[in-house]
Amino acid sequence: GEDVEQSLFLSVREGDSSVINCTYTDSSSTYLYWYKQEPGAGLQLLTYIFSNMDMKQDQRLTVLLNKKDKHLSLRIADTQTGDSAIYFCAESIGGGGADGLTFGKGTHLIIQP
């Protein structure tokens, strides 16, 4: 079955890098995603990685995928107060629609001044 796990909280100092980790169990996952949710808002797609990639970089965001260990991480460089939110890791077998996305419980990123 599908299961995605994340730690619930991460606290970092402003200006430091944040690394949010995620493990998944479905070896047939095709796409892996990172979503951001701010209070009272819906989900914002931050980035995604195809399962045959090891790394993807997009401005301050770096995604690392270790397919052997089924481990995904999101690194946010130079963390700012505006990065304070809940970050969800999600996986899908197909493109993410018909099969639905399986989400982790989310990691609350807390920024210390």
Add this chain to the structure above:
Amino acid sequence: KAGVTQTPRYLIKTRGQQVTLSCSPISGHRSVSWYQQTPGQGLQFLFEYFSETQRNKGNFPGRFSGRQFSNSRSEMNVSTLELGDSALYLCASSLTSGGIYYEQYFGPGTRLTVT
């Protein structure tokens, strides 16, 4: 281009009642998915519609149903509401479904409170 819109944004209902939530996808998007978000269970997939057909359904009771119209707008219905149905219901739209990669864009959600 306007994003995914959901109406209403907030709703309070009583146990036993039924409710209908609406989702308008991004123009040109034909796939609409629905998710339920609760503090206990997190985000869970409800169902997905593409070209007016339900293609897949999550593990929810038959009280949860949906439909999609020819203009891709979608509604979901929950009958005989229970306290546990209190949640944020999120709708997501994407250009197509299955096969090639596509991005899912989420709406702001409808916050349903059942009393």
